[in-house]
Structures are given as structure tokens and as C-alpha cells.
Amino acid sequence: MRKTNRALNRARRLVPAVALTAALVAGGAVTATPAFATAGPLSLTVHAPAVVGFAGGPVEFTEHIGNPGDQGTSVVLDFEIESDLGTPPDALSLDYFSDMTGGWLPVDLKARSEGNRMVNAGGTGKVTVPAGGTDVRLRLGVPMGKPHDGATNGGTGPNLAFRTAVKGWWQDSPVEPPLNDTHVINVEGITNGVSGVPATAVAGGAPIEFDAVLRNPTPSAYTNLGNVLFTDRHARVEVRGADGTWTVLAPVTTEAEPPAGFYLDGRNSSAAPGSSQTKRVRVSYPADMQPGATELNPCVFVNEGDGMPFRGTTMCSPGATVRVVAPEPKPTTTPAPTGTPESTGTPAPTPSTGSNGSNGSKPQLGGDAPAAQQAGDVTRAPAASAPAAPAGDAPAAGDRPVGGHLASTGADSDRTGLIAGAGALLVGAGAGAFFLARRRRTS
Structure with a gap:
């Protein structure tokens, strides 16, 4: 009997405890969770780009936050971008994609200096x-300013130190262990240059080709781009x-610029990531350009100001020197005069002009003519031996011009005829005097 009462009392105490446990489980008031139902430990893997383009567009990448547990959690990412001390405002940009806003x-980056770094x-x-x-x-970028307001000086250095830290969403819920990552990202720029430039160009001559x-080796896209070639402002x-x-x-x-800039692709052109563009160019210089050296200098401008050419982020490359030379002088030829005597080793004399009416043009004399006649020295009869010519008659033989009417027998035949004519006149005069004297005697 006593044993039976003890069993009943034990049963009375056990039933309320079991009922209470069943009621709590049915109401969901059990807050304990298994040990594996946790958020962590978290991990961080950063897939940062190796290169970003100087003054180019942003480059997208991802950071993976691992959570091996079966419970979600919330965090924030803190970033620090370390660059050269001379980094100007608005030189860097960083964006993230929000799942909440889509x-x-x-x-919002805040700048501070630390030693010789920004x-x-x-x-x-x-x-x-x-x-x-x-x-x-x-996505990370180095825009070097805002659109159409690019920095004209300063830089970010050859690389950036990009640091990421994962922190809890609530200040009192730090991530344990702390998650940090640092990557070095190189900064490279777009370039342009010239190749195959001839060493010389002729002023007023054919153009040189x-x-x-234009090369963009970076993963950044470039817009608001000016691909410019500088040379003499009078060049074509x-x-x-x-x-x-x-x-x-x-x-x-x-x-401010004595030379002129020529936009090879127009203003506000673009260049895709990892692209290369080649333009065939020819340049000519005016005929009145002074001989000497002139330059061909290529430069790239990004985010030029509106209405302000050549003001923006500037990247220039080594150019080429061209020597402008004067054109070759044209050969000058003197035409041979008409009727020039054949070469005899002695220059033809210039004949005198006088009453004989000679025009200075003398044909070649025959080979039998005396040297005096070949030289133009004509022998005349003495004036005292020649009778006066009647008015209107032809001039005496000694006064006639020497020309193509000379006989091939030379000047002796002219002299003999002159003497014979004078002798005939003297004989006639003597006969007349003899006839007059005889008539006087007869009478």
C-alpha cells in the first residue's frame, strides 16, 4: 500500500512537467539554436583589376564575402585608396551596386594626407x-576631374593601394576575426604617337606621309577625348x-600656343578598352616657310573644357623633327643667238654701226677671204682717187656695206676693177686734150 502511494505521487509530479514542456514547444518559445546555425566566420576575396586608365572610365570588379553558416547577416565595406600626395580633388571615383536600390x-570619399601620401x-x-x-x-576609376573639367596638372602616381575592411552593420557587432584586404592597382594612360615620319619636307613641295x-592598353573606356597633332600653324x-x-x-x-593643333578624330572622340587606332596623315608646308627644323608633337586631352581647347588632362608622347628645306633652284638656260658664226676659236667681234647701215649680223665669209675681211676690216680705196659720184647715183664701192654680196674670189677683184675704171677715165681725158690741141694747130 505504501509503495503504491509513492508511485502515484511520483506520477503526479511528472505529468505537470511533461505537460509544461509540451506547451512551451508548441508555442515556439524555444530560443536555443543548434551550434551550426551561425553567420560566420565570414571570409573576403577581392578580385581587383590589375590596371585602371588614367583619366579614363571606371573599371568594374567584385569582392566576394563568404558565409559558411546557414544564417544571413549584414555588414558594411570600408575602403581606403592611397595615392600620391599631389592627387587633385575629384581625381578618384568609387561606386558600388546596391541591391536595395537596384x-x-x-x-563618398574623404581625402586626408598621411606623410607623403594622400x-x-x-x-x-x-x-x-x-x-x-x-x-x-x-567600380573604380581615376577620372582626374569631372566631365569637361579635367585636371590640368597633378597625378595619382604609377599605382594605387586599395584597401577593403569588412565591418558589422551595428557598431556593437564587430566581425570576428577582422577581415581586411590590400591590393596594388597600376595606373596607366592612353597614348598617341607618330611613326614613319620622313626626315625632310620641301617647302611648297609634295606632302610627307x-x-x-592611338593606343588604349587599359581596361578603361575613354570619352571626351581629343587626339591632337601639333605642328606649324601654316601647315596643311x-x-x-x-x-x-x-x-x-x-x-x-x-x-599661348604658337603652333596649331589638328584634331585627328575630331573633338569629344572615344577609345574602347584595349583598342588601337591608326590614322594615315600627310602634312605639307607653304613655299614661303623659312628652311629649318619643325616639330610634329602628338598629345591626348581628356575632358577638355567647353570652348577651351587643349585644357584638360594632358598626356603627350615623343614626336618627330622634320627639316624643312627650300626647293631646288630651276636650271637657267640662255638660248643661242640667231646667225652666230661657227666656232673658230676667236670670238666674233661686234660690228660698228655707221652710215653703211650694217645691222651687226654677218654671215660667215668664204675660206679664201683674207684674214682682214674675216675680222670685218674692209680695205677702202683712197678718197682722192675716186671721182665724185653724181647726185642720186649709187654710193662708191668702198662705201657699200660688207655683206653676202662679196664674190668668192676675195677683195682683190674689187680693187682691180676700181683701178681699171680710174685708168679709163684718165685715158679718156688725155685723148680729149690731144684732139683739142690738134684742132687749134689746123686752124
Whole structure:
């Protein structure tokens, strides 16, 4: 009997405890969770780009936050970008993709100096990390200013130190162990240059031809781009199109720049990531350009100011020197005069002009003529031996011009005829005197 009462009392105490436990389980008031139902430990893997383009567009990449547990959690990402001390404002940009808004949001970067380095720091908003982990999309750029307001000096150095830290969403819920990562990202720029430039150009002559190459080795896209070739402002610069036609480029000058800039692709052009463009260019210089050396200098401008050419982030490359030479002088030829005597080793004398009416043009004399006649020295009869010529008659033989009417027997025949004529006159005069004297005697 006593044993039976003890069993009943034990049963009475056990039933309320079991009933209470069943009621608590049915009401969901059990807060204990198994040990594996935790968020962590988290992990961080950063897939940072190796290169970003100087003054180019942003480059997208991801950071993976791993969560091996079966419970989600929330975190924030803090960033620090370390660069050269001379980094100007608005030189860096960082965005993250927000799942809450479904778009890109900027990270508000605050700059501070640390020794000889500049640090831009900022963070994201709330980032949910579900069980199994998530990827956070980021994009980093070095725009060197705002659109159409690029920095004209300063830089970010050859590389950036990019640091990421994962922190709890609540200040009293730090991530343990701490998650940090640092990557070095190189900064490279777009370049242009010239190749195959001839060493000389003739002023006023044919143009010289060469290639102008624009290379973008970076993963950044470039917009608001000016691909410019500088040379003498009086030069004529042409670019060959895809259809083979040549287009004359307008020179752009400023008061501060003696040379002119020629936009090979126009203003506000673009260049895709990892691209290379080659333009065939020809340049000619005016005929009145002074001989000497002139330069061909290629430069790239990014985010030029509106209406302000050549003001923006500037990257120039080594150019080429061209020596402008004067054109070759044209050969001058003197035409041979008409009727020039054949060469006899003695220059032909210049005949005198006088009453004989000679025009200075003398034909070649016969080979039998005396040397005096070949030299133009004509012997005349003495004036005392020649009778006076009646008015209107032809001039005496000694006064006639020497020309092509000379006989081939030489000047002796002319002298003999002159003497014979004078002798005949004297004989006639003597006969007349003899006849007059005889008539007087007869009478």
C-alpha cells in the first residue's frame, strides 16, 4: 500500500512537467539554436583589376564575402585608396551596386594626407550577406576631374593601394576575426604617337606621309577625348578616311600656343578598352616657310573644357623633327643667238654701226677671204682717187656695206676693177686734150 502511494505521487509530479514542456514547444518559445546555425566566420576575396586608365572610365570588379553558416547577416565595406600626395580633388571615383536600390551608388570619399601620401576613404551602406555568401559589385576609376573639367596638372602616381575592411552593420557587432584586404592597382594612360615620319619636307613641295597611332592598353573606356597633332600653324594637315579620301583638318590655335593643333578624330572622340587606332596623315608646308627644323608633337586631352581647347588632362608622347628645306633652284638656260658664226676659236667681234647701215649680223665669209675681211676690216680705196659720184647715183664701192654680196674670189677683184675704171677715165681725158690741141694747130 505504501509503495503504491509513492508511485502515484511520483506520477503526479511528472505529468505537470511533461505537460509544461509540451506547451512551451508548441508555442515556439524555444530560443536555443543548434551550434551550426551561425553567420560566420565570414571570409573576403577581392578580385581587383590589375590596371585602371588614367583619366579614363571606371573599371568594374567584385569582392566576394563568404558565409559558411546557414544564417544571413549584414555588414558594411570600408575602403581606403592611397595615392600620391599631389592627387587633385575629384581625381578618384568609387561606386558600388546596391541591391536595395537596384543601381550604382557613389562612395563618398574623404581625402586626408598621411606623410607623403594622400588617402581617400569612404564606405558603403548596408550590405546583406546571405547564407553561403555574396558578391559585391564595385567600380573604380581615376577620372582626374569631372566631365569637361579635367585636371590640368597633378597625378595619382604609377599605382594605387586599395584597401577593403569588412565591418558589422551595428557598431556593437564587430566581425570576428577582422577581415581586411590590400591590393596594388597600376595606373596607366592612353597614348598617341607618330611613326614613319620622313626626315625632310620641301617647302611648297609634295606632302610627307606617316602614321598616327592611338593606343588604349587599359581596361578603361575613354570619352571626351581629343587626339591632337601639333605642328606649324601654316601647315596643311590631311587625314585619309576609310574610303581612301583625304580630309583637310582645320587648325586650332590659341594665343599661348604658337603652333596649331589638328584634331585627328575630331573633338569629344572615344577609345574602347584595349583598342588601337591608326590614322594615315600627310602634312605639307607653304613655299614661303623659312628652311629649318619643325616639330610634329602628338598629345591626348581628356575632358577638355567647353570652348577651351587643349585644357584638360594632358598626356603627350615623343614626336618627330622634320627639316624643312627650300626647293631646288630651276636650271637657267640662255638660248643661242640667231646667225652666230661657227666656232673658230676667236670670238666674233661686234660690228660698228655707221652710215653703211650694217645691222651687226654677218654671215660667215668664204675660206679664201683674207684674214682682214674675216675680222670685218674692209680695205677702202683712197678718197682722192675716186671721182665724185653724181647726185642720186649709187654710193662708191668702198662705201657699200660688207655683206653676202662679196664674190668668192676675195677683195682683190674689187680693187682691180676700181683701178681699171680710174685708168679709163684718165685715158679718156688725155685723148680729149690731144684732139683739142690738134684742132687749134689746123686752124
